[in-house]
Amino acid sequence: MLKKGEQTKEHILICAEKAFSRKGYYESQVSDISKLAQIAKGTIYQYFRNKESLYISLIEKYVVEWENKVALNLNDFMGQGISQDYARAYLRHRIAKTMAFFAENQDRANIILRMSSGLNDVIEHVVRIFEDSVMKAIVDDIKIGQQFGHISSSLNIDFAGNVILGGVLRISYFYFVLKKQNYNIHDMDSLTDEMVKVIENTLNMYQPEKN
Amino acid sequence: MLKKGEQTKEHILICAEKAFSRKGYYESQVSDISKLAQIAKGTIYQYFRNKESLYISLIEKYVVEWENKVALNLNDFMGQGISQDYARAYLRHRIAKTMAFFAENQDRANIILRMSSGLNDVIEHVVRIFEDSVMKAIVDDIKIGQQFGHISSSLNIDFAGNVILGGVLRISYFYFVLKKQNYNIHDMDSLTDEMVKVIENTLNMYQPEKN
Amino acid sequence: MLKKGEQTKEHILICAEKAFSRKGYYESQVSDISKLAQIAKGTIYQYFRNKESLYISLIEKYVVEWENKVALNLNDFMGQGISQDYARAYLRHRIAKTMAFFAENQDRANIILRMSSGLNDVIEHVVRIFEDSVMKAIVDDIKIGQQFGHISSSLNIDFAGNVILGGVLRISYFYFVLKKQNYNIHDMDSLTDEMVKVIENTLNMYQPEKN
Amino acid sequence: MLKKGEQTKEHILICAEKAFSRKGYYESQVSDISKLAQIAKGTIYQYFRNKESLYISLIEKYVVEWENKVALNLNDFMGQGISQDYARAYLRHRIAKTMAFFAENQDRANIILRMSSGLNDVIEHVVRIFEDSVMKAIVDDIKIGQQFGHISSSLNIDFAGNVILGGVLRISYFYFVLKKQNYNIHDMDSLTDEMVKVIENTLNMYQPEKN
C-alpha cells in the first residue's frame, strides 16, 4: 500500500494520462490536469518540477510497464519440443503482449501511438489526410491485385494495408529522418527491392490460394 | 511564372517548412518563420488566416505533391509482357516514388514522419526511449533467432527490425487508437496470428539459407 | 527627436522609475508599470527582456547621468588664482552636483539612496528603527558634548549626525561586508582611532567657538 | 536556561538570520529557513505570524543587542580626570562598540548594512556599479589632491573615501528622501558648504604634513 504522498503522485500521473491522451502535450494545460485530479494546481508542482517533467515521468513509466509486460524468461519456452515451435511461441508472446499493452489502456495507446501527438484537432485531421491518401492508394492497389488474381481475395485488406503503411513510413523515418545509417543512391534501389519483397510476402502475391 | 503575391506566399511556405521541420508546430513561432523569410510578421497574415492554416496549407501541399509523384497511369504498365511482371513493376514504382518523396526533401520528411512531431527536444528524446526499447527487443530477438539458425544470418537486421516495428505500431494504432474497426477479444488472437505470420515472412523464418 | 520605438522605451523607463521609487523592486509589479505607462504588459517585454533587465537599465542610465552631471574638465578650474582655490572650487563642484543630482529627481534619489530598497512599508519602517536608534544615540551624544562645552552650540546637529552615521555605516559596510580589505584585530583599533578623529573634526570638538 | 519553545524560537531566528543574510528578504524563502533549521515549515508559523513578522523580530533583536552593546553608564566615564579626556573616551567607546557590533556577526552586518538589501545577485551587482562610480571619482580626486600637495600622501585613501561616500549619500538620503527637514534652494548652498568643510577636515586639506 502506498503512503499519502505516493498515492497523490500516482493519482496525478493517471489524470495527466487522461488529459494528454485527449489533447496531447501542448493543448493540455496544467489546470486541465488539476481539475481532472480535483486538486490544486500547486499540488502538481509538489510532485513534478514542471509540466514537461510530468510528461516525461509518464513516458518513463510506460517503458517500464511495457518491459515488465513483454519480458519473459527465454528458458520458459525452451526444452519443450522442437526449437522451431518455441521460437514461434516466443515471437507470438512478444507480439500478443505488445498489442495487449496498447489494447488494454486506451489513454496510453493514444499517447504513445498518436503519430503526430500533441497537435490540435484541426491539424490532426489534416495530418490524417496524408496518411489516408497513402492508405487509400495501398488499398486500391491491393484491390486491383485481387481483380487480376495476383492477390488472394480472402486477404484482410485493412490489416495488410496498415502493416505495409507502417513498414514504409517507419523505414522512411529510420533512413531519411533519423539517418542512423548512411545510405547512398544505390542503396535506395536495394532498399526499395527489400521493401517490395516484404510487401509481396505480406500479400502472398503470386502464390494465391497456395495455403 | 508566379506573380509577386504568389511568389511571396510560396516563399513563406518554404520557410515555414524549414521552421516546422526544426521545431515542430508548437515550438515554432510565427516570428521564427518571418525571420527565416526575412519579411515582417504581419505579411504572413496577408497570405494565411493564422498559424494553423499555414501549417494546414503545407500538409495539403504535401498530399498533392505525393499524389503527383506516385500516381501513374496503370496503362503505362500494361500490355507489356505478362501481368505478373507489370504488377511487380507497378508495386516497385509506388514504393520507389514514395521513398524518394521522403528522401528528397529532408524538411518534408521531418514534418510528415516525425512520429511525435511538435514536441520539444527534451520530450522528443524520452519518447524515442520507448521506441528504442521496443526496437532493441526486436533486434535482440532476431539475433537470437540467427544464433539458433531460424533466421538467415544474412538478414539486414535494421531493415527487418524497422519494418516489423512500423507494422506493429501501425496495426496497434489502427485497431486500438483509430478503432475504425470494432474488434472483440477473439479478434486479438487472430490479429496476433496474422502479425506473427507477416513477421515470419519478413524474417523468412524457418527457411534459412533457402534462397 | 526620438523615433516611435525609442520614445516608448524612454516612456517605460520613466514610469518604471516612478513605480520602483514608490514600492521598490520586489513590491513593484510589471502590471503597475504598464498601468502607469498606460500601455499593455506585453509592450514592456518588447523593450526589456524581463523585469530585472528593466531595473538594471534604469540603474545604468543613472550611472551615465551622474557622470555627465559631475564630470568637468579639470582645466576649467586651473589657471585661475592659486591652486588651493581651484582645488576647493573643484571639490565644491563635485559635491554640489552630486547633491543636486539627488535633489532634482525625487524618484531617482529614492531608488538609489533608499538604503534597504525594495522592502515593503512595514519592514522598511522597522529597518528605520535601527537607524533611528543609532541616530538618536549620536544626537544625544552631541547634545551632551554641547552641554559640557566640547562642541559648539551652533553646530547643525542633524547635519553632523547624518554625516557621522553615514560614515560609520559605510566604513562598517566596506570593511565588514564587502571585505575588499583584509583586516585583523589590531586594525580594528586603528580603524576606530581614524573614525574618532574624523568625527572630532566634523564636530570641531575641543575647538568650540574657534572659527 | 530557555525552555523548549523559547529554544526553538531562538533557533529559527538564527537560521532566518543566515538565510536573510545570504539572499535578502525577498529572495529568501520560508522553506530555505525551515531547511536550514531542519524543522518543518509549519513550525515556523507556530512562533511567528508570518515571514514579515519573523524579519521584523530579527531587526528588533538587533536594536536591543546594539543598545546593550553600546550603552554604558555615563558616570563610568566621569569623575576621572578632565572632561575632555572622558568625552573622547566615551566617543571612542561608542565607535568601537558599534564597529565591533558589525564585525563580530557577519550575517547581522549583511542584513543591516547591505545598502540595497534584498535584491538578487544580478541587480545587486548593478547597484554596486553606481556606488563604485562615485567611489572611483572620490578616490581619483584624492589622488589628484595628493599630487598637487593639498592632501597628505600618507592618507588612507580607502578609509577617507568611504567616510566621504557614506556621508554624502546619507546626507542626500536625509534631506532629499526622508525630507524630515524642509529645505529651500538657498539651503542647498549652505548644505554644500558644510559638506565641503567636513570633507576638507576629513582630508586634512591645506594642512598636509601638519601633524
Add this chain to the structure above:
DNA sequence: CATGAATGAGTTTTCATTCAT
C-alpha cells in the same frame, strides 16, 4: 502590399500560508 509596434488573453510557475493529523 508590407510593416512592426502594440496588444492582452492565456499559461506556467511560485511560495507564503493553512490545517488535519
Add this chain to the structure above:
DNA sequence: TATGAATGAAAACTCATTCAT
C-alpha cells in the same frame, strides 16, 4: 508542539494576432 501535504492567489512572461501607418 510539530509536521508537511495541500492550497490558490498572485506574479512573470509568452506569443499569435491586429491595425495604423
